[in-house]
Amino acid sequence: MSRTIYIDKDFICHNAPDEGLRAVDAETYFDGVEDVSGFRFVPMSENWARNDGAVFTGLMIAPAVAK
Numbered sequence: 001m002s003r004t005i006y007i008d009k010d011f012i013c014h015n016a017p018d019e020g021l022r023a024v025d026a027e028t029y030f031d032g033v034e035d036v037s038g039f040r041f042v043p044m045s046e047n048w049a050r051n052d053g054a055v056f057t058g059l060m061i062a063p064a065v066a067k
Contacts, residue, residue: 001028001031002028003026003027003028003029004024006018006021006023007021007041011046011048011064013036013037013038013064014037015035029061040061040063040064041058041060041061042056042059043058044058045058046058
């Protein structure tokens with residue numbers, strides 16, 4: 001089953017919509033996960049740059065610490 005999650009500008013996941021977040025279809029990647037707030041989700045063909053300059057291209061799902 002497809003699932004909508006919400007990501008901020010740093011690709012940190014959130015469970016509910018809020019100002020500054022965008023909705024993305026996480027398909028089935030989070031099946032069985034109630035709280036996605038501990039994850040980073042970079043959609044396919046998008047890039048996220050870490051503070052040290054390393055760039056990661058999606059699809060990427062990784063643990064993250066929300067700020």
